[in-house]
Amino acid sequence: MHPAPDLPLASRTLTTAAAAHTRAIGERCGRLLQAPLVLALIGDLGSGKTVFVQGLARGLDLPPEWSVTSPTFTLVNEYPARLRLYHIDLYRLEPTQLDLEALGLAEILEGGGVVAVEWAEKLPPAAAAERLEIRFDYGEDETTRTLRMDAYGQPALSLLKGLISEAGGK
Ligand SMILES: Nc1ncnc2c1ncn2[C@@H]1O[C@H](COP(=O)(O)OP(=O)(O)O)[C@@H](O)[C@H]1O
Numbered sequence: 001m002h003p004a005p006d007l008p009l010a011s012r013t014l015t016t017a018a019a020a021h022t023r024a025i026g027e028r029c030g031r032l033l034q035a036p037l038v039l040a041l042i043g044d045l046g047s048g049k050t051v052f053v054q055g056l057a058r059g060l061d062l063p064p065e066w067s068v069t070s071p072t073f074t075l076v077n078e079y080p081a082r083l084r085l086y087h088i089d090l091y092r093l094e095p096t097q098l099d100l101e102a103l104g105l106a107e108i109l110e111g112g113g114v115v116a117v118e119w120a121e122k123l124p125p126a127a128a129a130e131r132l133e134i135r136f137d138y139g140e141d142e143t144t145r146t147l148r149m150d151a152y153g154q155p156a157l158s159l160l161k162g163l164i165s166e167a168g169g170k
């Protein structure tokens, strides 16, 4: 018997033409979210992961006096949004250093907030079986990005369906 493959329930690719557009997609995700979810963000430096999380925070009604920057050195930032928002950045960690328990990340990943993880490919596969995975890639010119979204698990599927229907079924 082969183990069940970890296949997404649905996938969608969006193209954005400017940082503001990527931020707006993040904001729509935030507005649609009614329950905790892990967002696994994957993509090279400068591909737009942090810009996306800035929009996500606004969509979760984070008060405007809070600014959202990458927790590259702090590893995790926590924000008092409509749902508690955790922003994790694994950039500086080698996968071998990644003791989720010791770093306090296991608790966060299981713990009932919206958890946006940059460099999520460093997470062990079991760390977030249910997640919306978003792969950010550079497009044809400096301000084009593609966001490929893969929904693993029902909560992520609901969010992706919401995004698609808001986009007019396209
Ligand atoms: N379509 C786009 N989407 C997101 N960011 C863009 C886009 N076009 C240009 N940019 C720029 O790319 C950079 C993305 O930075 P950032 O979100 O910090 O990347 P990452 O967190 O993936 O390293 C920003 O300077 C942003 O202004």
Ligand SMILES: [Mg+2]
Binding pocket: 049, 050, 070, 089, 118
């Ligand atoms: Mg970043």
